[in-house]
Amino acid sequence: MNHDHHNNQHENGSEETSRPLSPWLVGAFMLALCWGGFYLAFNSGGFRQDVYESNAVNWAGGGVAAAAPVDPKVVGKRLYNQNCVVCHQASGMGVAGQFPPLVGSEYVLAEGNMGDNHLVMLVLNGLQGHFMVKGQAYNNAMVPWKQLSDEQIADILTYIRSDWGNNAPPITPDFVAQIRKETASATDSYTQEQLMAMPAMKPAASQGSAPAKK
Numbered sequence: 433m434n435h436d437h438h439n440n441q442h443e444n445g446s447e448e449t450s451r452p453l454s455p456w457l458v459g460a461f462m463l464a465l466c467w468g469g470f471y472l473a474f475n476s477g478g479f480r481q482d483v484y485e486s487n488a489v490n491w492a493g494g495g496v497a498a499a500a501p502v503d504p505k506v507v508g509k510r511l512y513n514q515n516c517v518v519c520h521q522a523s524g525m526g527v528a529g530q531f532p533p534l535v536g537s538e539y540v541l542a543e544g545n546m547g548d549n550h551l552v553m554l555v556l557n558g559l560q561g562h563f564m565v566k567g568q569a570y571n572n573a574m575v576p577w578k579q580l581s582d583e584q585i586a587d588i589l590t591y592i593r594s595d596w597g598n599n600a601p602p603i604t605p606d607f608v609a610q611i612r613k614e615t616a617s618a619t620d621s622y623t624q625e626q627l628m629a630m631p632a633m634k635p636a637a638s639q640g641s642a643p644a645k646k
């Protein structure tokens with residue numbers, strides 16, 4: 433927007449002093465300003481934080497953007513959208529034959545033979561080869577996610593256990609830290625057989641009502 437109105441190039445010319453701006457130019461400029469103003473007014477969503485930040489759905493009554501959310505599920509959803517959504521999809525349904533669903537998954541919900549430890553282990557250390565989810569076979573691979581912090585993994589898992597109709601207790605950062613320590617020697621992604629060989633843990637620690645430590 434820093435257009436030069438003073439024609440400085442011609443400073444040394446004798447006859448050229450500061451010319452008045454062309455009225456046409458001024459008019460065009462004002463028009464552009466007005467258009468810009470209206471455009472913003474109609475398309476900015478009133479500059480509400482939640483218009484831009486899809487996770488910040490704290491409407492706080494009067495439409496005033498609320499302070500940054502600290503709910504693990506909200507943070508977890510954002511992290512899910514950054515790290516997991518390309519394969520498991522926003523719907524949590526995955527892609528048939530390629531990426532298994534998280535909705536109703538026995539791993540996510542720690543149902544049957546599955547424990548909370550299996551869920552944390554497979555996300556921390558990755559998966560490879562033949563893998564059955566909800567009676568469907570997959571034969572693909574998932575990279576390890578151990579570069580994420582204990583808290584980030586806990587938030588993601590707490591989120592995927594609570595959206596899309598899933599309803600399982602939160603996973604705490606402490607529990608992720610514990611499993612990370614116990615499986616630190618794992619150098620390769622798990623196969624289903626290796627994962628299932630570990631006994632299921634459904635510790636009180638990961639199911640308690642204690643809020644995640646910040």
Ligand code: HEC
Pocket residue numbers: 512515516517518519520530531532533534537538539540551554555559560561562563565570571572573574575577588589592
């Ligand atoms: C590049 C694709 C990809 C990404 C990204 C990805 N996954 Fe996976 N995920 C897979 C595949 C493929 C499997 C099945 C592994 C196999 O076939 O051996 C899987 C399996 C799983 C399972 C166990 C099976 C099930 O459906 O319940 C969970 C839980 C899971 N992923 C969670 C996550 C989480 C959490 C993230 C993000 C931190 C993530 N995944 C990111 C591809 C991906």
